[in-house]
Amino acid sequence: GHAPGLRRTLVLVGIMGAGKSSVGQVLADRLGAPFTDSDHEIEAAAGMSVQEIFQHFGEPYFRAGETRVIDRLLTGTPRVLATGGGAFIQPPTRALIRAKGVSLWLRVSLDVVFERIKGKPGRPLLAGADPRGALGRLMALRDPIYAEADMVVDSLGGEGHQQAASRILAH
Ligand code: S3P
Numbered sequence: 001g002h003a004p005g006l007r008r009t010l011v012l013v014g015i016m017g018a019g020k021s022s023v024g025q026v027l028a029d030r031l032g033a034p035f036t037d038s039d040h041e042i043e044a045a046a047g048m049s050v051q052e053i054f055q056h057f058g059e060p061y062f063r064a065g066e067t068r069v070i071d072r073l074l075t076g077t078p079r080v081l082a083t084g085g086g087a088f089i090q091p092p093t094r095a096l097i098r099a100k101g102v103s104l105w106l107r108v109s110l111d112v113v114f115e116r117i118k119g120k121p122g123r124p125l126l127a128g129a130d131p132r133g134a135l136g137r138l139m140a141l142r143d144p145i146y147a148e149a150d151m152v153v154d155s156l157g158g159e160g161h162q163q164a165a166s167r168i169l170a171h
Contacts, residue, residue, distance in 0.1 A: 017117035112157035
């Protein structure tokens with residue numbers, strides 16, 4: 001048979017460290033679709049890292065660029081799109097994703113996600129003295145919004161990206 005292909009862009013949403021980029025890349029390969037990571041697109045356009053954009057220009061500036069980049073990507077060839085953890089939380093960005101794409105929440109527990117990301121640099125929202133507390137508060141605020149995605153799949157601890165992608169495709 002032939003690959004079914006994607007009719008609309010599949011947008012992965014969820015907290016940082018949920019596995020959006022890693023699982024998204026595997027999904028795209030299996031579907032024969034292009035893969036894009038919105039944070040990487042923003043970094044390429046700005047010529048600096050997400051962390052540097054936050055530092056030099058602030059979060060609202062980053063969010064405005066993020067909305068533009070995601071809008072552009074949703075208008076092009078259907079693909080698998082991994083978004084930064086805050087993208088779906090912003091009402092304008094969420095409205096674009098809901099209108100033009102199919103969203104999938106990669107849901108993960110605080111314990112699993114904190115194990116994955118602790119000690120790793122590059123996440124400005126967790127740069128304070130109590131990153132686990134900050135992450136827990138962020139998830140408590142955001143999970144009800146991620147839950148508005150079209151589909152939900154659990155991102156389990158100890159599971160490989162290939163296995164997570166298989167479960168998503170079976171879904
Ligand atoms: C953010 C998540 C990051 C990045 C930025 C803000 C967030 O992306 O976009 O640091 O608000 O949760 P990842 O989810 O890829 O870490």
